[in-house]
Structures are given as C-alpha cells and as structure tokens.
Amino acid sequence: MADDSLWFIFLNACIINNFVLTTFLGICPFLGVSGKYETATRMSMAVMFVMLVSSTCAYFINQILVAFDVEYLRLICYIAVIASTVQLVEMFMKKFSPALFRALGIFLPLITTNCAILGLALFQTFREYSFLQSVVFALGAGAGFGLALVLMAGLRERLELHDVPSIARGAALTLILAGILSLAFMGFAGIGG
Amino acid sequence: MSDAATSTPPMDVFIKGLWRDNPVFRMLLGMCPVLAVSNSVMNAFAMGAATLFVLTMSSTLVALLKNFIPKQVRIATYIIIIATFVTVVDYVIQAISLDLYMALGAFIQLIVVNCMILGRAEAFASKNSVPRAILDALGMGLGFAFALFLLGAVREVLGNGSFLGFDLFGPSFEPWSVMILPPGGFFVLGFWLLIFAYMKERSEARQQEREEAPHGG
Numbered sequence: 001m002a003d004d005s006l007w008f009i010f011l012n013a014c015i016i017n018n019f020v021l022t023t024f025l026g027i028c029p030f031l032g033v034s035g036k037y038e039t040a041t042r043m044s045m046a047v048m049f050v051m052l053v054s055s056t057c058a059y060f061i062n063q064i065l066v067a068f069d070v071e072y073l074r075l076i077c078y079i080a081v082i083a084s085t086v087q088l089v090e091m092f093m094k095k096f097s098p099a100l101f102r103a104l105g106i107f108l109p110l111i112t113t114n115c116a117i118l119g120l121a122l123f124q125t126f127r128e129y130s131f132l133q134s135v136v137f138a139l140g141a142g143a144g145f146g147l148a149l150v151l152m153a154g155l156r157e158r159l160e161l162h163d164v165p166s167i168a169r170g171a172a173l174t175l176i177l178a179g180i181l182s183l184a185f186m187g188f189a190g191i192g193g
Numbered sequence: 194m195s196d197a198a199t200s201t202p203p204m205d206v207f208i209k210g211l212w213r214d215n216p217v218f219r220m221l222l223g224m225c226p227v228l229a230v231s232n233s234v235m236n237a238f239a240m241g242a243a244t245l246f247v248l249t250m251s252s253t254l255v256a257l258l259k260n261f262i263p264k265q266v267r268i269a270t271y272i273i274i275i276a277t278f279v280t281v282v283d284y285v286i287q288a289i290s291l292d293l294y295m296a297l298g299a300f301i302q303l304i305v306v307n308c309m310i311l312g313r314a315e316a317f318a319s320k321n322s323v324p325r326a327i328l329d330a331l332g333m334g335l336g337f338a339f340a341l342f343l344l345g346a347v348r349e350v351l352g353n354g355s356f357l358g359f360d361l362f363g364p365s366f367e368p369w370s371v372m373i374l375p376p377g378g379f380f381v382l383g384f385w386l387l388i389f390a391y392m393k394e395r396s397e398a399r400q401q402e403r404e405e406a407p408h409g410g
Contacts, residue, residue, distance in 0.1 A: 023229070023375075024224075024226075024228045025229075026222055026225070026376065027224040027225045075279060075302055076276045076277065076280065079272050079305055080273070081270070083268075083269055105245055109268075113306045114306065115225045115306040115307075117306075118303060118305065123299060124361045135348075166394065167390040172383050172386035172387045172390060173383075175380075175382050175383035176380060178379045178383075179378075180376070182375050182376040183376040
C-alpha cells in the first residue's frame, strides 16, 4: 500500500498511529471527559468538527506563510486560527443547539488547549500533505480520537460498579487502563508496513 | 481569595509547586508531553528545561501586563504570549542540537497547548505581582521537570537498560522494551500515582492515629 494513498492516511491516523493512545495527543480531555459515555460522544463530535475546520484553515495559512517566507509565524497563526474556530463553534452551538451547548459546558472552550488539534495542524505541515490529504488526515484523527474516548468511557462506566482498592481509584486506575488499551492498539502496528 | 493568595509567604509559593501541588502528580496537568517525551532521561530533561523557560517568561510577562490586558480577550492574549516564547525555544533547540530537536519532534511546539502554562497564567500570574509570579512559575516548572525526570529515569532504566545513555547492566540484560513504547508511559505514570496515593493514605492514617492516641489512652 502506498504511504500517501488517502485510505492509508485515514487508517494510519485513526487506528495504527491513534492520536491518543500511541502519539499521546489530547490526553487531557481523554482523562478528563471520559467519565461518562454521553459526554464522551458529544466531546468527540465537537473535536472532530474543530479538527476539520482548523486543518482546512491551517493548510491555506501555511500556503500564504510560505509564499511570504515568514514560516516563523506559523505557530502563532495556527493557535490563533484554532482559538477562533473554537469560538465560532461555541457561538454556533449556543444559537442552534442550546441543549448541547449546556451539556458540553466548560469542555468547549478547553478544546483550544487540546494538543491533538494543534498537533494535527503541525503534522500535516511537516508531512507536506496536499489539501485533500489534509482533510482525510483530519477526518481520520478525529475518528481515532472519538474511538479512544468512547472506548475509555465505556470501560470507566463499567468500572464504577466494581470494588477497586482505594489508592487506585481515580487517575491511577484510568492511566493503567489507558496503558492496556494502548497495548491493544500496538497490535495494529504492522498494518500497511 | 486574592487576600489569601497574597498573604502566603514567598517561600511557600515556590515550594508548593515542587511537591504539594505538583502539576503532574497532583493536578494532572500537561500530561501529553509528560507521557510522550519521557522515554529517556535526556529527552525528559530537555523538555523540562524548555517548559520551565516558557512558563517563567510567560508568567513574568503576564504579571507585568496584567493591568493592560482587557478581561474579554485575556485567554487569547496569554496564548499569543506563550506561543511567542515557544517559537523562541523551538529555534534555540534547533540551533543547539539537531538530534535533540528530532527526538522531541512536534512536542516542542506543542508546549503552547500545555494546559499547565495557560493554567498558571490564568490562575496565578494574572492576579499577583511580578516577583511572586516568577517564584510560582519557577516552582511549578521545577515540579514539572522533576516529574518528567522521575518518569524518564524509570522508563529508560527498564526499557533500555541505560541511564543518560550509559549502559547499566551489561550485555546480558534483556531490555523490557515495552517501557519505552507508548503503553509504558501510561503504566509508569499510573504506578507512580499509585505509590503517591499509597504514601498519602499511610501518612493520613498515621496522623489520625496520633490525634486519637491521647483520647484513647
């Protein structure tokens, strides 16, 4: 399979090099929002949308920056784009779906500091993806983030009913669970060579 | 709340970041770089130093400018300040050691979205004077670097059989390579948290015993 075929880029971002479990991007929301299945799905929807928009913007901004030979402004421009996209999503949701807006609450503005989104924009720049490849990469990364978050939320909801030692309750147990999930995802490493 | 914050002695502001409110072990902030670049002591050390620099500089600037930044756009302003210093660090590391730059990869630029830095700017630097903000940033940054070092040391010794690149166990050692791979990061941090939770529980139990002893006896 060619390394730059669209299908491979999608599969690579989603499963083989899952953003959360093997590249360690977006760990904060992964640990913070994965307590309930309901919020986890909504959060991943919002992240997927922001990823798609910011990846598209990042592609065009990079073209402009390269044209003017001012690449050192890249980081500042990207983060500004992401922050404004998040603001846009927030206003849009408030107007058209107030229920969802209230449900997401504080997590919505926190997407700005989600490293998965900035990481996505940086990676697509380093790998010099074309426009179509960037969009597919963003879709794959969003799907991978959602997959990891929903899997984790399912596991944690079941763990609520079990008796765990008091010292392991909370963050420690979540991290060890994440380690086991990450081990499972390592099994995909061979796909596509 | 601001009264309480300004009345704590300066030494306390510095110390609390190191241990009691350690950003990694206690507040679980800035997890992404902690897990991703702690696969060797050298990487962990470089990352800790870079974060310490960015945190100190941006906290100083935020504390200096706190009266000029309008409330509505403060988060955006903080992010731009942080991004500026991260760009500086990015170019400096690239100039000093290209190997290190390659090893850390995108994670240098990702310091921008380290929630610990934005968190300190919003929660501390924007409410306190410059010297106190610097002390707080130094304490938090050192605490962060310390946590990175703890993780990096365990992962490099177990996963590679070496410490700072020096071979520890000789050629017969079979490296436990899962420890330098991604799952190892989660496991090692999980076990450190377990150890700290156990220590906390024991010291609390001991304190309770001490309080109850005179009444019981």
